[in-house]
Amino acid sequence: xxxxxxxxxxxxxxxxxxxxxxxxxxxxxxxxxxxxxxxxxxxxxxxxxxxxxxxxxxxxxxxxxxxxxxxxxxxxxxxxxxxxxxxxxxxxxxxxxxxxxxxxxxxxxxxxxxxxxxxxxxxxxxxxxxxxxxxxxxxxxxxxxxxxxxxxxxxxxxxxxxxxxxxxxxxxxxxxxxxxxxxxxxxxxxxxxxxxxxxxxxxxxxxxxxxxxxxxxxxxxxxxxxxxxxxxxxxxxxxxxxxxxxxxxxxxxxxxxxxxxxxxxxxxxxxxxxxxxxxxxxxxxxxxxxxxxxx
Ligand SMILES: [Mg+2]
Numbered sequence: 001x002x003x004x005x006x007x008x009x010x011x012x013x014x015x016x017x018x019x020x021x022x023x024x025x026x027x028x029x030x031x032x033x034x035x036x037x038x039x040x041x042x043x044x045x046x047x048x049x050x051x052x053x054x055x056x057x058x059x060x061x062x063x064x065x066x067x068x069x070x071x072x073x074x075x076x077x078x079x080x081x082x083x084x085x086x087x088x089x090x091x092x093x094x095x096x097x098x099x100x101x102x103x104x105x106x107x108x109x110x111x112x113x114x115x116x117x118x119x120x121x122x123x124x125x126x127x128x129x130x131x132x133x134x135x136x137x138x139x140x141x142x143x144x145x146x147x148x149x150x151x152x153x154x155x156x157x158x159x160x161x162x163x164x165x166x167x168x169x170x171x172x173x174x175x176x177x178x179x180x181x182x183x184x185x186x187x188x189x190x191x192x193x194x195x196x197x198x199x200x201x202x203x204x205x206x207x208x209x210x211x212x213x214x215x216x217x218x219x220x221x222x223x224x225x226x227x228x229x230x231x232x233x234x235x236x237x238x239x240x241x242x243x244x245x246x247x248x249x250x251x252x253x254x255x256x257x258x259x260x261x262x263x264x265x266x267x268x269x270x271x272x273x274x275x276x277x278x279x280x281x282x283x284x285x286x287x288x289x290x291x292x293x294x295x
Contacts, residue, residue, distance in 0.1 A: 025122040044084075192243060
């Protein structure tokens with residue numbers, strides 16, 4: 001019996017060692033338009049009966065002022081714009097999370113990163129400027145609540161938003177990410193960040209500077225220029241391709257096989273290098289942006 005127990009504990013130790021010998025990475029993802037198809041602000045406006053045009057006008061106006069971090073426009077409106085502030089309660093934010101359209105297969109991405117890449121373990125976290133209630137409600141049962149960092153508000157007993165506790169927008173993402181890296185004890189070059197928009201610029205620059213890996217999931221010019229790789233798809237799984245190729249060293253047949261095991265055939269896989277070129281006529285006569293006439 002002692003020998004048996006010894007064998008069991010030896011096996012348990014082996015298992016632990018196998019687990020520990022895996023390379024530990026942090027996978028941090030933006031939420032709005034990275035894991036979803038639209039922006040929380042649009043879904044909330046719709047819920048409140050505020051027109052899309054009105055929300056866009058307000059959000060773009062905020063963004064032009066540069067008063068708040070990029071991506072924190074909605075939080076500012078929730079705090080200070082009467083149309084939003086007077087109406088919004090916590091339950092509306094939870095409702096937005098239930099209504100927002102998620103990209104498919106986020107759960108599978110979580111699972112693959114957790115345990116399906118031999119020799120690697122990636123901790124999946126969400127870092128977003130969206131209100132934390134929206135993200136937690138949208139990703140309920142997919143990403144654990146304590147792996148989600150969004151903008152936090154304090155509420156009055158009446159349910160009204162009282163103040164801002166912390167905004168995870170723009171540079172706010174950098175500070176939150178650095179805290180997380182320290183807490184998890186992950187080396188700075190074992191950080192992967194995925195994002196789509198201007199609110200991700202600071203954090204992407206920081207991740208690149210410290211030899212981490214950045215992935216853009218949109219053609220948004222600035223982000224795509226800064227990210228090490230860009231993947232465009234309306235499914236969450238393909239964002240794993242650069243990780244499998246460049247971190248885990250997988251080849252295409254292995255990646256195809258993994259996707260097939262999740263019931264997906266890769267139908268199109270085009271890689272193009274994008275050069276952003278803007279031309280302007282050298283002479284003074286032509287208007288800027290006018291098509292160049294062939295002579
Ligand atoms: Mg986004």
